[in-house]
Amino acid sequence: MMLSDLPTIGICGLTHLGLCTAAACAAKGFETVAYDSDDQRVEAIRAGRLSIEEPGLPEALRHPNLKLSAALHDIAQCDVVFVAEDVPTLEDDTSDLNPIRTLAEHVFPHLKPGAIMVILSQVPPGFTRGLARDLGGENIGYQVETLIFGRAMARALHPERLIVGQLDTDRPLPNAYQAYLQAFDCPVLTMRAESAELTKIAINAFLVSSLSTTGMLADLAAETGAQWSEIVPALRLDARIGPSAYLTPGLGFGGSNLGRDIATIEKLAGEHGVESGLTTCWTRASAYRRGWALRQVHSAGLEADAPVAILGLAYKENTASIRNSPGVELLRNLGPRLVSAHDPVVSAIPDPPERLTICATVEAACQSTAAVAIMTPWPDYATITADQLAGWTQARLLLDPYGLLDERAFARAGFDYRRLGHPSGS
Amino acid sequence: MPPLTHQLEQPVKPQRLVVIGAAGFVGRHVISAARSEGVDVLALGRADVDLSAADADEQLGGLCRPSDTVVFAAARAPAKTSEMMVENVIMAQVVCAAWRRSPASHLIYISSDAVYGEATFVTETSPTDASSLHGAMHVAREAMVQSIAGATPLAILRPSALYGAGDPHNSYGPNRFARDAVKSGEISLFGNGEEMRDHVHVEDLARVVLSCAMRRTSGILNVALGQSLSFRAVAEHLAFRLEPEPTIHGSPRQNPVTHRHFDPTLRLTKMPDVTFRSFEQGCSDLLPAAVALTPVSPE
Numbered sequence: 001m002m003l004s005d006l007p008t009i010g011i012c013g014l015t016h017l018g019l020c021t022a023a024a025c026a027a028k029g030f031e032t033v034a035y036d037s038d039d040q041r042v043e044a045i046r047a048g049r050l051s052i053e054e055p056g057l058p059e060a061l062r063h064p065n066l067k068l069s070a071a072l073h074d075i076a077q078c079d080v081v082f083v084a085e086d087v088p089t090l091e092d093d094t095s096d097l098n099p100i101r102t103l104a105e106h107v108f109p110h111l112k113p114g115a116i117m118v119i120l121s122q123v124p125p126g127f128t129r130g131l132a133r134d135l136g137g138e139n140i141g142y143q144v145e146t147l148i149f150g151r152a153m154a155r156a157l158h159p160e161r162l163i164v165g166q167l168d169t170d171r172p173l174p175n176a177y178q179a180y181l182q183a184f185d186c187p188v189l190t191m192r193a194e195s196a197e198l199t200k201i202a203i204n205a206f207l208v209s210s211l212s213t214t215g216m217l218a219d220l221a222a223e224t225g226a227q228w229s230e231i232v233p234a235l236r237l238d239a240r241i242g243p244s245a246y247l248t249p250g251l252g253f254g255g256s257n258l259g260r261d262i263a264t265i266e267k268l269a270g271e272h273g274v275e276s277g278l279t280t281c282w283t284r285a286s287a288y289r290r291g292w293a294l295r296q297v298h299s300a301g302l303e304a305d306a307p308v309a310i311l312g313l314a315y316k317e318n319t320a321s322i323r324n325s326p327g328v329e330l331l332r333n334l335g336p337r338l339v340s341a342h343d344p345v346v347s348a349i350p351d352p353p354e355r356l357t358i359c360a361t362v363e364a365a366c367q368s369t370a371a372v373a374i375m376t377p378w379p380d381y382a383t384i385t386a387d388q389l390a391g392w393t394q395a396r397l398l399l400d401p402y403g404l405l406d407e408r409a410f411a412r413a414g415f416d417y418r419r420l421g422h423p424s425g426s
Numbered sequence: 427m428p429p430l431t432h433q434l435e436q437p438v439k440p441q442r443l444v445v446i447g448a449a450g451f452v453g454r455h456v457i458s459a460a461r462s463e464g465v466d467v468l469a470l471g472r473a474d475v476d477l478s479a480a481d482a483d484e485q486l487g488g489l490c491r492p493s494d495t496v497v498f499a500a501a502r503a504p505a506k507t508s509e510m511m512v513e514n515v516i517m518a519q520v521v522c523a524a525w526r527r528s529p530a531s532h533l534i535y536i537s538s539d540a541v542y543g544e545a546t547f548v549t550e551t552s553p554t555d556a557s558s559l560h561g562a563m564h565v566a567r568e569a570m571v572q573s574i575a576g577a578t579p580l581a582i583l584r585p586s587a588l589y590g591a592g593d594p595h596n597s598y599g600p601n602r603f604a605r606d607a608v609k610s611g612e613i614s615l616f617g618n619g620e621e622m623r624d625h626v627h628v629e630d631l632a633r634v635v636l637s638c639a640m641r642r643t644s645g646i647l648n649v650a651l652g653q654s655l656s657f658r659a660v661a662e663h664l665a666f667r668l669e670p671e672p673t674i675h676g677s678p679r680q681n682p683v684t685h686r687h688f689d690p691t692l693r694l695t696k697m698p699d700v701t702f703r704s705f706e707q708g709c710s711d712l713l714p715a716a717v718a719l720t721p722v723s724p725e
Contacts, residue, residue: 284551291691295652298694304701333695 007176010078013085016052023060024156028183032066039070053320053345056153072110079176084120093263116174120145125194142193144200150318161187165196204261210246212285218249218421228421249420251326252286293330300397302370307338309369312376313346320345327375340365363392371397386413430645437640440495444468447500459632477517487527494530495639505563518567522574534581535571537564549689550646579644586650590628604712607672617679619658624650624688627708633700651702652690
């Protein structure tokens with residue numbers, strides 16, 4: 001039954017972004033139509049078979065306000081219709097916008113009078129206005145998504161702010177859309193569509209900038225006898241850097257979103273003649289970080305065929321995505337060594353090398369190896385103790401790039417413990 | 427250049443390895459590594475084909491077969507004058523002309539990390555810098571061999587500072603330090619020897635060349651250990667191994683300090699089976715050779 005005082009919201013494109021947005025929308029009390037033109041995809045979601053791992057999502061999708069549909073007439077009931085298909089990324093990190101455009105063209109003619117279509121997928125500056133021109137409609141807007149894999153539900157339910165791009169900033173937003181935005185009880189910033197589209201890219205560029213600076217300084221710390229983890233609290237207390245700054249050194253910006261935005265900046269800068277040498281440095285710095293574990297394995301002087309255990313195949317914790325995963329990249333680059341791997345949610349990878357065994361337990365993965373590398377900071381791995389690991393394996397080289405473990409305890413137990421930003425053997 | 431790729435998944439001995447520059451420091455070690463693996467080698471030094479001769483391209487083309495793997499290791503290095511630079515470019519022009527007459531199945535060009543100019547930290551994607559004659563010479567020769575390779579696999583190897591037995595050059599570095607230490611009991615450094623360099627044993631380069639030949643590798647690869655040492659540390663490693671221990675002394679610095687470090691990730695990823703020796707391991711080979719060393723004329 002439709003509530004008369006609240007608008008009905010449609011979410012089109014049921015990939016990661018669309019599903020999380022629909023679930024959050026239903027949880028906020030809106031009648032929500034979660035639409036996808038692929039009825040098999042809709043059927044799979046209805047049956048609880050999700051192709052993504054996102055904490056809290058399966059439960060949230062069972063909300064009674066949520067209607068899964070492959071029928072366009074359900075979209076015709078909605079006051080606000082989001083186009084939220086994930087933007088596919090090509091091999092070179094550039095975006096393939098065709099699926100977004102196709103979906104928008106497919107849905108737009110079915111909007112009821114007075115309804116607005118809002119592009120939520122990540123698109124470059126100018127996309128929304130160009131689309132509106134092509135479709136001959138003014139009732140089209142853009143809203144910035146800030147999905148973070150593994151924390152998407154919390155972010156969708158409690159955004160820091162909502163950023164809305166309009167074709168005409170002199171015109172008020174439709175009442176239904178305003179009612180939707182107000183439900184999130186956070187600042188709403190409205191601006192030109194192009195500004196909103198670039199805001200999304202700007203946010204990611206600043207994150208990449210912080211990650212790149214963090215990585216370089218962490219390396220410098222490790223080489224000069226400093227400990228990066230001691231420096232971080234001082235930086236967080238600096239108001240110009242901030243408590244939530246990206247100060248944890250990592251293994252390059254994995255996943256697709258950051259890399260994609262850097263590629264978008266380079267493309268736009270090329271087209272518009274804007275100097276963008278900085279992005280080249282970021283990309284190169286990220287590529288260098290990705291090789292950290294491989295360099296450690298080689299520099300440790302292990303036998304050329306000594307087997308290695310890899311803990312963590314997902315590109316980050318709380319996700320099943322292995323795109324740009326440091327763990328998967330490491331195992332592919334360790335030939336001819338045998339590799340035993342473990343991950344709490346990833347149980348297979350495409351084209352697995354013959355020398356790979358994926359084990360059901362951490363213990364099984366660590367047996368008979370000469371090195372253990374924790375490549376995804378899953379919370380499960382933080383509970384491993386030095387006594388446990390020493391009991392499971394003869395391995396002495398322990399790579400813990402993210403510092404999940406107690407460095408001193410493992411060093412005392414005789415492990416050659418190596419962590420980003422810390423001198424080895426410190 | 428496309429990224430480094432092995433055309434053959436499993437190593438296969440090349441039908442024949444043609445080494446141009448067979449009498450040079452690199453060429454000799456490549457030949458020795460290839461022969462020890464049972465690879466048929468055609469060694470071409472200046473005595474066999476003089477690349478400055480008028481009909482050199484015809485001669486060279488006549489010696490190459492379509493199934494050959496060609497290693498182009500000939501150079502008059504380092505190119506210190508414009509004449510030497512042009513001489514080296516003409517050498518490459520002859521090799522290119524010979525290739526057009528008689529293309530082979532795989533080309534391996536031995537370039538140099540001089541193509542990176544003064545850059546402190548380099549990867550294969552670092553921009554090249556043709557501001558020195560020697561760097562410009564290799565940048566030009568790389569472009570020349572790329573222009574003739576077409577669809578044929580072409581590997582461009584950019585070795586870092588090389589050392590090892592039989593280095594004919596007496597340039598500043600491990601070989602000269604070893605000779606001086608043995609001969610005079612003294613090692614002389616520029617300044618305090620602060621400059622960091624990535625010293626690669628020539629036999630490790632030879633093993634990389636052979637690995638490329640066996641996997642029909644194409645693309646650019648830096649040949650470096652991934653661990654740089656200061657010249658002072660190099661001198662100390664050598665001195666430590668000699669009795670009586672030679673003295674190491676600095677000298678007033680003429681040039682500013684520059685460093686060179688490499689990201690070895692691509693090599694470790696693509697050639698995990700070719701393990702490099704550390705300088706500590708490699709310099710032990712150097713000293714007995716230096717002790718027995720008789721002056722070698724330049725290639």
